[in-house]
Amino acid sequence: MTEEEMYATYKGVYLPKVVHSSESLKYYEEFSFRPDDILIVTYPKSGTTWMQEIVPLIMSQGDPELVDTVPNWDRVPWLEETRACNLNLDQRPSPRVFITHFQYNMMSTGFFKVKPRVIYVMRNPRDVFTSYFHFSGMASYLVTPGTQTEFLHKFLDGKAIFGSWFDHVKGWMSAAEQQHIMYISYEEMILDLEASVTRIAQFLDTPLDSEMKRKIAERCVFKNMKKNKMSNYSLVPSEFMDPNVSEFLRKGKGYCRRLEESSNCSRGGLL
Template sequence: MTEAELYTVYKGVFLPSHLHPAESLKYYEDFTFRSDDILIVTYPKSGTTWMQEIVPLIVSERDFTPVMTVPNWDRAPWLEEHRAITLNLEQRPSPRIFATHYHCQMMNESYFKVKPRVLYVMRNPKDVFTSSFPYYEMASFLVNPGTQDEFMEKFLDGKVMFGSWFDHVKGWLNAEEHILYVFYEEMIADLKGSLEKIAQYLGKSLSPDLIEKIADHCVFKNMKQNKMSNYSLVPEEFMNQTKSEFMRKGIAGDWKNHFTEAQEQRFNSVYKDKTKDVKFKFVWD
């Protein structure tokens, strides 16, 4: 099926219509934030699932029950996704934890007025692309990616769900609100250090023992076994994990195993042009 058949164009970007019907977009538009809300913001395939596991554990401090019994899309729901309407989020006690793939300029009036806490996770776009390609092949609500060359052109041009990686990152880097920027690569290199940084930002003082326990639970191989987090509960008609697992490798630099020399040169050329005005230092550069 084509983009026109599967996607809605909302505020200039493609959104999968199945996951984001009009009533869901309206719900987010009217949503009222609280100042102590915690918002996990990511471009797709940049570490969302990981943060949906980590943040509830840091906030609860000791209670591992929710991450073992509640699916991640309910414990830290996407505000733009159709399930958000059904979860009585207005009644949830503070601090509430949400996720979103929205660009900064797509956020609603309440967000800019209230300024909740934001954890913005970034990942090397080459790895984002590499992780996205099999995801588009296995998810029925996304347009088939075609060849890797074809999908790369769409990705670089922002003709994919949630639009351009470059626009997404630059928009959030230019946000005036106080935001904690987290790198996927840093989480892989030093998960405990990243947990401490996140906990400090969220005003939590966790013991070294608890940091160790959370880190052990949240290493990729252990998280991948958690049915509440690995998307194995999603029916095969929506995500065919016989084609590709939702949680594949959880590593940095996997793009090197997939890019041809020509693809690397093409990606580098566009990347250099689109990030030439960015002063922020990315860990992968």
């Protein structure tokens, strides 16, 4: 099936119709943010699942109950997806944690008025592309990617869901008011996850002692997080995501890690 058949166009970008109804988009547009809300923002395949594990563990002072018992799409839901309409998000106690893949210019009036805290995660586009290609092959609600070359043209032209990686990063990096936004990269987390946990906890005004930081980082190392059935998408029916085509959580490696394995990778130039 084609993009026109499987995707809706919203504010100039493609969204998969299966999980983005007109009702859910209206719900998002009218959503009432609170100043202490925490919004994780990512382009697809840029560390979304990772942050859905890390942030709840920080907010709970390392208590694993939530991440062990609640699927990540409910513990840190997408505000733009149909499921958000049924989660009674307005009744959740503060601070609430949400996620979105939307570009900066797609954010709602309520977001710009209230200015909740934002954690923006970036990832090297080489790795985003590779991960996105495999994901598109295993998710039935996405257009079949074709060859890598064919999908590369779509990716570069912004014809994948949620639009252009370049527009996404540029928009959020150029946000008018950045004092409530924390920027972090996937590669930074790979190089030193404990230091990244420390940075995130400081941004969220959540003090953690050294031992707790170490425990959270150890739990969220990719190989350990991948074992959590509440995070690895193994609970999703195979007709929506076929694990025989590709695992949802594949390797969890970044461009700088590969360079580091063969030489030395500095913290600069991550993108």
